[in-house]
Amino acid sequence: MTEQRRQPRSRPETLARRRDILDAATEIFGAKGFTGGTLQEIADQVGMTHAGILHHFGSKDALLLEVLAHRDQTDVADLAEQHIPDGMDLFRHLVRTAFANAQRPGIVQAYAVLSAESVTSDHPGRAFFQKRYETLRGEVAHAFAVVCAERGITEPDTVADAATAILAVMDGLQVQWLLDPTALDLGRASQFAIEAIVASVLEPVPSPLAGSAVISADQSRSTV
Amino acid sequence: MTEQRRQPRSRPETLARRRDILDAATEIFGAKGFTGGTLQEIADQVGMTHAGILHHFGSKDALLLEVLAHRDQTDVADLAEQHIPDGMDLFRHLVRTAFANAQRPGIVQAYAVLSAESVTSDHPGRAFFQKRYETLRGEVAHAFAVVCAERGITEPDTVADAATAILAVMDGLQVQWLLDPTALDLGRASQFAIEAIVASVLEPVPSPLAGSAVISADQSRSTV
DNA sequence: GTCTATAACGCGATAGAC
DNA sequence: GTCTATCGCGTTATAGAC
The missing domain is CATH 1.10.10.60 (Homeodomain-like)
Structure with a gap:
């Protein structure tokens, strides 16, 4: 970039x-x-x-x-060169972007198709998307660092997971939306997920899944 | 199915x-x-x-x-035919699946590549993935309905968004992980995101993004 | 800078021997 | 059921006229 x-x-x-x-x-x-x-x-x-x-x-x-x-x-001109929104403003920017993306399925599809295709062997776009995600993860993680510094300390792993997850949920929602635009509201669902992730970083909740061994990689067969 | x-x-x-x-x-x-x-x-x-x-x-x-x-x-034999885990057990199952998926990149890549490719015009796999996501969304939404009935009432939109988002974040994390397996821990990040989303359904938090107009689809240009 | 023509190759699919 | 052979077409890329 x-x-x-x-x-x-x-x-x-x-x-x-x-x-x-x-x-x-x-x-x-x-x-x-x-x-x-x-x-x-x-x-x-x-x-x-x-x-x-x-x-x-x-x-x-x-x-x-x-x-x-x-x-x-x-x-990404305005985001990368002009003025990178920082802290909480970055998350607002991402939500606004998701709503805007719902109005331009062409661009959304180009990124969704090409990024997934790029994981295939020796795809010419692979390096581009590797670097792109690396940069975006860094920017989102930095925004988390800013808001965390204002409020309290947070685990580095948590920030890293949250940054990755925010980008991931935006991408994944796009694929489902492209397959069936009537199945979900792209902007609304993105906002919900981003708020959920941000909230769980700022005010960690005890795992709602507690009560059973969850961590171990067992022999589950389901793909999902 | x-x-x-x-x-x-x-x-x-x-x-x-x-x-x-x-x-x-x-x-x-x-x-x-x-x-x-x-x-x-x-x-x-x-x-x-x-x-x-x-x-x-x-x-x-x-x-x-x-x-x-x-x-x-x-x-998905065990998940779809044998015994569909229900309620909170389904979310635990999804987390376990994410950890298990980290051990079989081949299958993960097949689904990631083919599902995204299927959004292209007249792709032979399109109908399959449409139906697949529709079914999975239904199963996750049903799990939410079960846990919500135990605790309190939740908006139908919220349940729908949360179900979609959980599937989306799992898919999106897979793409980033396939591009660079060292950049994230697939199981850990999936667990974090799923717990964040489930928690925000069970105990809704006031939007951490409040303080600025966020909802409107403005002329933002960033793709992300 | 854009064209026509063609090279060189790979694709999915078909036909028919064995 | 698997093979060889081939058809017909589309692909990226190159060469050279204009």
Whole structure:
């Protein structure tokens, strides 16, 4: 994150053309995944041939990496460069984002599909998402550190788990929502879960599951 | 779920061969996704040609559907048919499952990759995952209803959001864990999140985010 | 900078021998 | 039930005209 904007490109009209391609690629990769989407479809959408796209980006892999970088600097610009909301404001920002995401299923699907696809062997987007999650976990953990410093001490493990869990629940809710938008209210469910996690960090509750050995990794077979 | 086991197949050795193919297909589809995995790779793994696989399953799409059905009836057998843990026991079961999942990344990856891939247009596994999540949400919501009846009344929306969120956080944690197994403890983080969500249903806390308009879907640009 | 043409390959699926 | 062979198509990528 916070990469320098590289601009070694030449003509101004060329840059606009590249942006058209990036937008089309975001849509196609989001709709069909990276493996499923083809240069042909992207080319059709911007009105050129697939050879033209390869002229601009060199290869399909390189195109994906530029799509991810471009989306990130467009979408997270205000969060990463401009002003990172801190402390409790970050959690409010995340909730607002979840409500906003409900209005743009295309972008949500692109991230949901590509992030999960990236765990497959030698996927070109894997390093990007590894770094992305690492950065986001750090930002959320920092917000927890700020609010915890105001109130009391909290276990480092708890903060780490909570930060990971907040990102996880937002992602997981998106997948369920994409599969069936009528099954849940994306914003409301995200707000509920984030508040639950934040609250349990600020005021830890005794485990409601106590009363049976829970910790050991036994031979349970269910996948879920 | 709770499908009748269909056994219109003939020879006993053929059934064993089919099972070999299903296991190999689970591994390949899990490692490379449905679109990315090929019949050739699956065939190599069981020592035959791709034509042989098509003889048994007819098409690649049909093979995926049988993989999903087979995995489901194998893994969730005890949960769905035998004895569905109820009330608080279900949440304990989910936590145990998360710890157990940390010992079998292959299966975890198969579900993570295929469920996210299934949101893409006309994916053959889409209906399966829609139904799967619908069923799981129902089971978790029922567990909430049981524990709520013991203690007090809770909003239906809250129960629905909590049920969805528990499944979501388990899925989302799996993706982050697959991308970097050292970044989080899958079982511990799942337990933390599930306890936080269950606790906030049983003893609702005033929103820790209060103090600023949070609800409205504004023009936030961040994706997260 | 975009095109046409083509190379080189892999895919799923089918046909028919054994 | 498994094989070989092949069809037909789509893919990424390259070469070269304009």
